[in-house]
Amino acid sequence: MGVTDDHSSSQPLLSNPDDDATNSVAATEDENNFPQITFNSSPRHFQDLSFLILFIIFSLFTFAFGIFSVVHRNPNSSNLSSFIYDSNTTSCVKQSNLTNNNQSLNWISFQSSSSLHLVKNLVWTLVITFFLSGPLVLGLLYSLKHFTKQIVYVSIPFFVLVPIFFNVYWFVACTVTSxxxxxxxxAYRIxxxxxxxxxxxxxxWIIxxxxxxxxxxxxxxxxxxHALSxxxxxxxxxxxxxxALVAYFVPIVVFxxxxxxxxxxxxxxxxxxxxCTWKQDSWVPAYYALAIITMLWSAAVMVEAQVFVISGTIAQWYFSNEDKKPRKSIRSxxxxxFGPxxxxxxxxxxxxxxxxxVRAAVDGARQEDISGVVNLILRCCVNALLSAIDFLNKFTINFAAITGExxxxxxxxxxxLLKRNLLSAVFVETVSTRILAGIIFVLSAIYxxxxxxxxxxxxxLGQDVYFVAVLAGLLLLLVLGFFAHVLDNVIDxxxxCYAVDRDKGEVCKQEVHEVYVYLPISRNQRPSLATRTPLSV
Structure with a gap:
């Protein structure tokens, strides 16, 4: 009895040595076990419903008040000049004998043959450029897939030569033109x-x-x-x-x-x-604010939805077998x-x-040259906050498209995920984005x-030929810029997906691991093609 009491007193209250060892091992395993991350192909649950409901409310109110504005418009709004003040009724009344000759529309007619010739050449040039942009995008994608090194190294000198050409050409052309x-x-030209x-x-220097x-x-x-192809x-x-976004905007603009x-x-x-003057209803400025906010939010939503679709489609390709191409990946x-x-x-x-x-407002305040230490500190704090949000959002929508979280x-x-695998959440390879931007600029300039x-x-056309050529180059730049935006999201x-592979210790795409393994883990590290060994199957 006494031995039993001594043994019991030497142990902590309500404790067992075997239970302590088991709990210690379990705690260690819990620290090392992280939630399994992979592409979620099963039916997903609806997420962030409050923001979905808020967006629907904004859209419904915008269209409801827009329809109300169409139905309850004042038909006399365009006939202000036909109203005069009546002292008897102390109100504005319409003159019965006023003719509406002054209300006829003065349409701009292109009577000049030179103007008609300019418009004709401009339209045909833009139409041809638009139809050529499709094959040019596919050709550029094929070239970047098979001849990436040649395309990049050939384009880099043009990053300098093209600006030099335009700079010298403009200077000489302006000098010889009276x-x-x-x-x-x-002096100003020099x-x-x-x-x-x-x-x-x-x-x-940057290059x-x-x-x-x-x-x-x-x-x-x-x-x-290759992934995009x-x-x-x-x-x-x-x-x-x-x-679809443009079609969504059309009725709002009409409203x-x-x-x-x-x-x-x-x-x-x-x-x-x-x-007699025109006085708008008091709710009109509020509706303007509502409609503009809805349009801005809708545009941002469409951009993020496109990134979501790109990420979901590429992730399905990445985690699929080499011999089996995923079916209906874009549809899913x-x-x-636009579902869960x-x-x-x-x-x-x-x-x-x-x-x-907010960034536009901060930039506008900076241009107004508002001095003071307090304003400077506030601008720095706001810029830091905006940079933090950009940093947070960089890969979030890509990850949500993969997992459905x-x-x-x-x-x-x-x-x-990135922290566990010693990968930089700030730096993928920004040089690729800049090089893509340089390539599309060079191609647009050459075109x-x-x-x-x-x-x-x-x-x-005379001097108008430069105007038409610049517009054609800008149109091609817009199309190629869209292609670069898509490819940039594919890179992210x-x-x-590579980080998910590393986290699970798997290799779904060997060719991806052979490249992404050399990415530096910080901005200050110089990437080396012989520092790390990629995982193998």
Whole structure:
């Protein structure tokens, strides 16, 4: 009895040595076991419903009040000049004998043959450019897939040569043209010439400073181009989503136009004399604010939805077997983006919209040259907050498209995923984005030069040929910029998929691991093609 008591007293109260050992092992396993992350192909649950409901409420109110503005518009809003003040009734009345000859519309007619010739050449040039942009995008994708190194290394010198050409050409053309030389003195032309050369020098310095990343960039762009080439259906779906957004905007714009017609004609005392003026209803400015906010939010939602569709489609390709191509991957991504995860897309779009609006307000305040230490500190704090939100949102929507998680949990799990695998959440390879931007700029500039030469040979537009060529180059730049945006999102998605592979110790795409394994784990580390060994099957 006494031995039993001594033994019991030597142990902690309500404790067992075997239980302590078991609990210790379980605690260690819990710390090392993280939630399994992979592509969620099963039916998903609705996430972030509150933001989905809020977005629907904004849209419904915008359309409801818009229809109300159309129905209750004042038909006399365009006949203000036919109303006069009646002292007997102290109100504005319509004159019965006033003719409406002054209300006829003055349409702009292109009577000049030169103007008609300019419009005709401009329309045909833009139409031809638009139809050529499709084959050019596919050709660029094919070239980046098979000849990435050659395309990149050939394009890099043009990043400098093209700006030099335009700078020298403009200076010489303005010097030999009397109108330009008279309007722009020689001293100012030389000053602008030197300034542009300084900017070109900065570009050269950036290229030299990042030269050690070019080889890695070549491989990243090549792998991502291969992934995009296996999902060419995105080039049909994404423009269709953009057209759907335009169709969604059309009635809102019409409602905004009709909302201006809601009001009444009232007398106004000015200089001891009553005149009739137009007074809008008090709710019209509020509706303008509501409609503009809805349009901004909708545009941001559509951008995030496109990123979601890209990420979901590429992830299905990444985690599929090499011998079996995923079926209906784009359709399932669309169903998830505008179904269970639409609340997450709305939440992400709202954050992006707020960041853009606040940043525009901060930039506007900076241009107003508001001095003071307090204003400077506030601007720094706001910029830091906006940068933090951008950092948080960078891979969140990609991760949500893969897993179907809510926005906040996706942000948390993405950060933990990259942190566990010693991958940088700040840095994928920004040089690839800049090189893609440089390539599309060079191609657009070369196309504009070629269009200018052809128009000079087949038409007599004179100086207007430069205007037409610039518009054609800008149109091609817009289309190629869309392609670069898609490829940039593919790079981010493949990066997250690679991180998921590393987290599970698996290799779904060996060619991706052979490239992404060389990414630096921080901005300060120089990427080396011989520092780490990729996982093997």
């Amino acid at each position: 109108d330009c030389s008279d309007a722009f003195p020689l 000053l602008l010439l030197v300034f542009v050369f300084l900017v070109i020098g900065i570009i050269v 030299v400073a990042n030269w050690h990343r070019v080889e890695l960039t070549v491989r990243i762009v090549g792998v991502s181009s 296996r999902n060419l259906g995105l080039f049909g779906v994404l423009p269709a989503l953009t057209l 905004l136009l009709f909302s201006r017609l809601n009001g009444k004609i009232v007398p106004h005392l000015s200089k001891d004399k009553y005149t 991504s669309l169903r998830n983006a 995860s639409f609340g997450t897309v709305c939440f992400s779009g709202l954050l992006i919209c707020v960041v853009r609006v 809510a926005y906040c949990s996706s942000a948390k799990m993405t950060y933990e 504009a030069i070629a269009a200018c030469a052809i128009l000079k040979a087949v038409s007599n 998605t493949v990066y997250i």
